[in-house]
Amino acid sequence: MFKFPSALIAAGLLACTTAIAGDFGRAATDAEIAGWDIDIRPDGKGLPVGGATAEEGEGPYEAKCAMCHGSFGEGVDRWPVIAGGGDLDGTDPKKTVGSYWPYASTLWDYINRAMPYPAPQSLTVDEVYGITAYVLYLNDLVDYEWELNQDTFTEVVMPNTDSFFVDTRPDVQNTRCFENCADPASFKIVGVIGGVSPTGHFKEDSGVASSHYGDQPAEEEAGAEKVALSADAMAGESVHQQACLACHGAGIAGAPKTGDKSAWEGRVSQGLATLVDHAINGYQGNNGYMPPKGGRMDLSDEAVAQAVSFMVESSQ
Amino acid sequence: MKAVAEEASALKGQDRREFLRKGLAVAAGVTAGAAAPALAKGNPADMAPNVPSWTKSLGRGVVARPYGRPSDFTDLQRRTVPWLTASPESSISFSPLQDLKGIITPSGLHFERYHGGIPEVNPDSYQLMIHGLVDRPLIFTMEDLLRMPSVSEIRFIECPANGGMEWKGAQMEALQFTHGMISCSEWTGVRLSTLLDYVGVKPEGKWILAEGSDASGMSRSIPMEKALDDAMVCYAQNGEPLRPEQGYPVRLMVPGWEGNVSIKWLRRIEVGDQPWYHREETSKYTDLMPDGRSRKFTFVQEANSVVTNPCPENPIRHKGFIEIEGLAWSGRGTIKAVDLSFDGGVTWKQAEIKGVALPKALTRFSFKTEWNGEEWMLQSRAVDDTGYVQPTLAQLREARGVNSIYHKNSIHTWNVHANGEVHNVQIS
Known part of the structure; x- marks a missing residue:
């Protein structure tokens, strides 16, 4: 049998012998790779130069994260709880960054x-x-004044790091029995818990919403009821779909739902200029927090104003 | 019958038609049984001896619908369970397994799972970057990929959370929601091994990171052995370009493994010497055990099966002959046999495999019998070519507890009532 010299294999030349002939792709430049290569590993590989303390991170967290994750990481509505937790071996385990995540690098990578x-x-x-x-x-894992940077990163100790082990399946062994395979006298038969299946798709009075947008009619069906929009509002529709709908579609974090007349009445009465100001510069309301531009600082003031017009006019 | 009519009057449009079709059928089964003649559900003016309206006028011509779509009389749709997730951009929908009669899932009905919505990727700007521990870091365009040698394979994709709502108890009164996070397509593209050979993997390259270009930047670590085995970089699904929901223009397809690793809207593959431990392989897609420890890299989707007729959406409507049908699949290989039990697992009979049985693909099974109003505890049990036998729920719970979320592939039970209705139950 033909054998390749080990030196050739080490040099990666073995792969070339099976490679297809032809000219496919082009060399990726260092700059192109740098633009896309954003991944971080547990050993810190990939971390860019920089740093900040928890104290310095509090402001950005409150402005850009707390509306979903809560000021204490407790989670708003069904958005992820990211602090506290535990009881991983109990009946109601709570998996959070502190109680479950094995590596701090995962957090940096995911936020980024x-x-x-x-x-x-x-x-x-x-x-x-x-x-x-x-x-x-x-999660009580670092001090308020401690600075996280590319050098201090590996000092962070995550409590659950050593609790993960590689898949051991197949872990159960059933047999292909055909007669007397179970004792019917010992059967405990349990049906479904009522009211959790989303039968709203079939029945309107089920009390279960058929989509994340509640029982509002789907966009296409609502078309006939659409009001005539101003030029500004029409211009703002696409921004609304891309930037605003995530919260204003489902009413997340106290956001008034687009199209919900009663939710908007009191707001509209303050005047469009006030609403646009709140949308651009942020606003702390009684029910929730509107971050400046909804966190989309890449949007121009004009685009935000147009999106507000769309929401107001669609909610009358 | 009166109750059905009253309920139907509260509905509208498509929902009403669908409800009437199903509701009347159930009511007919309940009150009339097998002896009753088929009820006239349609418009008598279109039924014998009258000549139907569609016979007495011309129909649409060619290309009236350049792409085409299902008949308006059908109601095939993906559905979601809104309370599962906080928002629709990071959520899941389910394939309507109860309505499908083949091993191929129509592309528009493939279940959906996004973590940051569906990006609209312009194929002219599409690039696939392969770099890291390689001899030649390269960027490929759509044209490059389409020129390379290709393969086509029929393979399922299943979310490992399929059935995961039912670890603690039966929750969903619908097949679509208990098992609908699986779909099966013919996938076409370039073997990942072809691409990796072409760029030249360095000997220390043991893992790849696959990364999407969606708003979640979905990323997963995959061992090199699997990457070089049967993974594909796909641009076509069921013979046409991928749907946006399935990663248009290019996705990774990792046969038999949990769907999350088949990265959609694939933009980058990095070769490294160790896994990256990103969010979707630590915080999520790890399996919590009763002792508080967790399994990681639980990639393979073990053998599973479910009866699709009857099921809660497809109650038994007539006494007498019935063809029990269902689907089986295994991420380790080919389905070799499927057994059925009508008594909750006390006795079993072997079903027939229907049509083709392909590796890592949905496989149909069938059992022809009679039903005469008796109560059934209907179960199916898949066996694959590694000899693995689909386990019972009790076996899985004993080994893994009830908090592992993922990879619940236990034998499922439909309780067929005397009136033909079918309910989801668990036997312990």
């Missing part, structure tokens, strides 16, 4: 790539360090 939810990859490096530090602080 996917948060804030409506505006991913919009945070500065120092904001990511600060918010990461603050979430660790909310």
